[in-house]
Amino acid sequence: MNASVTVQPARRAGGARARRLASSPALRLSGRRLLSAIPVLWGVTFLTFLTLNALPGDAASALLGINATPAEIRAFSIKLHLNEPLWVRYGHWLGGVVHGNLGSSLASPQTVASVLEQRLPVTLELVAYALVITFVVSIPLAVLCAHRPRGLTDRLCMVLSMCGISIAPYVLGLLLVLFFAVDIPIFPAIGYQSIGAGIAGNLKDLTLPAIVVALPLAAFYTRFLRADLLEQMQSEDYIVTARAKGLGPWRVLTQHALRNSFIGLLTVIGLNLATLIGSTVIVEQIFSLPGIGYELLQAISNRDVPVVEGIVLVFGAVVVLANLATDLLYGVLDPRIRHVRSRS
Secondary structure, eight states, X not given: OHHHXXXXXXXXXXXXXXXXXXXXXXXXXXXXHHHHHHHHHHHHHHHHHHHHHHSSSOHHHHHHOTTOOHHHHHXXXXXXXXXXXXXXXXXXXXXXXXXXXXXXXXXXXXXXXXXXXXXXXXXXXXXXXXXXXXXXXXXXXXXXXXXXXXXXXXXXXXXXXXXXXXXXXXXXXXHHHIIIIIISOSSOSSOOOOGGGOHHHHHHHHHHHHHHHHHHHHHHHHHHHHHHHHHHHHHXXXXXXXXXXXXXXXXXXXXXXXXXXXXXXXXXXXXXXXXXXXXXXXXXXXXXXXSHHHHHXXXXXXXXXHHHHHHHHHHHHHHHHHHHHHHHHHHHHOTTOOOOOOOO
16 A cells, blocks of 8 residues: 555656656747758758759769760669669659658768768867867957957957958858968968877867858858847846846846847858758868868769768758757756747
């Protein structure tokens, strides 16, 4: 009797905890976003498949070269099932994805999964390094500019940030290579050393590419965060209250206004993530980094549809998950924000 009395309340308590967890606003938001990501990823991969098949030429001709005979091209197309209708080939690929199989590369004996496993860490490391540089540069500069608006530091930062936004990545990359790899040989111009071979050499190889990716972002985030901080300092009631309590300008700016401005900055980061990933395609080509961007250009050149589709699918999933993480961080920065179920 005693055992049954103690077990039933424990079961009820466990069931209550499970129901509270299932009804969590963050979990509901995550579930809705992940479900809505399915048609988004399907649409992206389908449009990519249509675009690749609309390009002149085919994979068989691209892979065999200009010296291949029509009979060889025809036989190779049959071997790779390239002679089948477009919707049949896409259906085969989509069916494999549903079962966890991204297919095999047409240009090499590797599977798409193994290609992603080799290339993706390089791109993710480059993006992470670039984001660190972006935040280290943009946040202090924005705070300095907002502390003394229209001062010498503010005007100089605005001019430099406009230059950073305007310059093209490939131009910036070539200038950095010329200055820091040729005139002053501090960093290598090309090549990549994995982090397992030594973190110092790895960071040295990635520094110039990360700067090329980070500089335009840092310029944009500096201008955005400066404008938001100035708006917070001039019009928000909590700033007036903080000043009335006798807090100094630096403390009001860094401890109150900056935290609220991070919410807007998070939104911009989420929106710019696709652009950030896209810029790695150019940067990896310039610095010969063996990342996903470099592999994507090679796959497009070879009409290697399974590899292109796999890369596009991974990029889309990364953007969706990053935007979900951004939405969840809103509640961390501002507890007043709650993700509630839409009544519409």
